[in-house]
Amino acid sequence: MRTLVLWDIDLTLVDYSGIGRRWYTEALTAVVGVPLKHLPSFPGRTERSLAREFLTAHGLEHSDEQVERFFAALTALAEQDRPALPALGRALTGAPEILAELATRENVVQSLVTGNLPVLASYKLEAFDLHHHIDFEIGGYGSLSEHRHELVAAAIAQSSAKHGEFDSVVVVGDTPHDVAAGLHHGTTTVGVATGRFTAEQLVESGAHVTLADLSDTPAVAQALLASGTR
Structure with a gap:
């Protein structure tokens, strides 16, 4: 079978545990330059769902274009942290x-x-x-x-x-x-x-x-x- x-x-x-909060906080600053006010619940969620909730909660546009910008920021942060991930x-x-x-x-x-x-x-x-x-x-x-x-x-x-x-x-x-x-x-x-x-x-x-x-x-x-x- x-x-x-x-x-x-x-x-x-x-x-x-904890890396999602940091990446989302830093991505928010990188994309729109505003401080963290709300952090969504992560377990079992998709990145697209989280990004839309995150942007909406901060009073920001959550169009596909804006979500893709947010994804790009998350990717850049992951690339930056890639060598350190075994320790994180x-x-x-x-x-x-x-x-x-x-x-x-x-x-x-x-x-x-x-x-x-x-x-x-x-x-x-x-x-x-x-x-x-x-x-x-x-x-x-x-x-x-x-x-x-x-x-x-x-x-x-x-x-x-x-x-x-x-x-x-x-x-x-x-x-x-x-x-x-x-x-x-x-x-x-x-x-x-x-x-x-x-x-x-x-x-x-x-x-x-x-x-x-x-x-x-x-x-x-x-x-x-x-x-x-x-």
Whole structure:
């Protein structure tokens, strides 16, 4: 059976807590020169959704052009911080091992559904050498839409176009937003309680499988691949 595994990044594979606040604050100053008054809630959100809320909350135009300017500022900040990212965050326990393990399975393709911009996604994983086993070309990224389920749709369509049809699709993330996006398209959803939400909250949101973390590689691999046969 061929399986597509779509990973969330922040607080699922890596933890860069605090960096989003700093990048958004500095991007706001760079784009429009005003101080921070409001910071949106980040978990499970897409970059396009966050940018629109952020700009609106500061009384600023949130047209596509302005949002793209904001994205450019975020990208510049990530480029600036790229050499220091290993010291600014950490890979979550078990993340390197499970990515490497799934990469040994000929019938598994790994990509992303993440609220991050594509370049931020690449840098965040590259910092901890997690990028080798991910097909970035077919991911669903936060620049695409304010709605996370549209990121899942994009990732599935691009994955199928490149690799052929899959028997199962598994969406993995740490928030109810990740779960809801997967459920919207009938995928198997796996909640990982390594972020701001408890295992109980992820179960309540509809996750088919809930994991405390990614530390037990064989058990996680079995859960991800067996869950696709539900």
